Amino acid sequence: MGLPQPAFYIFKCEQSSPPGMPKPSCVNPHTQDIFQHLAQTLMQKGLIATVQPIRTSCMNRCNVGPIMLVEPGHVMYAGLTKEKINEIIDRHIIGGEVVQEYVIPAELWDAPITPADMMKQMGR
Numbered sequence: 546m547g548l549p550q551p552a553f554y555i556f557k558c559e560q561s562s563p564p565g566m567p568k569p570s571c572v573n574p575h576t577q578d579i580f581q582h583l584a585q586t587l588m589q590k591g592l593i594a595t596v597q598p599i600r601t602s603c604m605n606r607c608n609v610g611p612i613m614l615v616e617p618g619h620v621m622y623a624g625l626t627k628e629k630i631n632e633i634i635d636r637h638i639i640g641g642e643v644v645q646e647y648v649i650p651a652e653l654w655d656a657p658i659t660p661a662d663m664m665k666q667m668g669r
């Protein structure tokens with residue numbers, strides 16, 4: 546039997562925009578330990594080999610940060626806190642049910658456009 550691949554990847558935006566920049570930041574003094582909390586909780590539950598947390602840069606949804614993307618599923622969670630992360634791990638990652646109350650609003654995260662359709666829209 547081969548080495549199993551992870552069941553989930555969790556991409557947590559770790560961008561911190563400098564003070565005075567128009568966009569709010571996904572990482573500020575109140576939220577800077579959220580990634581560590583996510584990784585530690587997965588470790589404590591014995592899930593780290595099958596649920597891989599990954600630090601990313603900006604995913605262009607800064608105004609509702611802190612955000613993270615759960616794959617598979619393209620599920621983007623917004624306005625994160627440690628408490629929300631605990632719930633997302635229990636209900637979504639372990640329980641298999643998307644936590645709708647913390648999902649980013651649809652107007653900010655609509656259905657994806659396929660690359661082929663994008664090229665058609667651009668007239669290429």
Ligand code: FES
Nearest residue numbers: 558571603604607
């Ligand atoms: S800084 Fe996190 S989405 Fe832009």
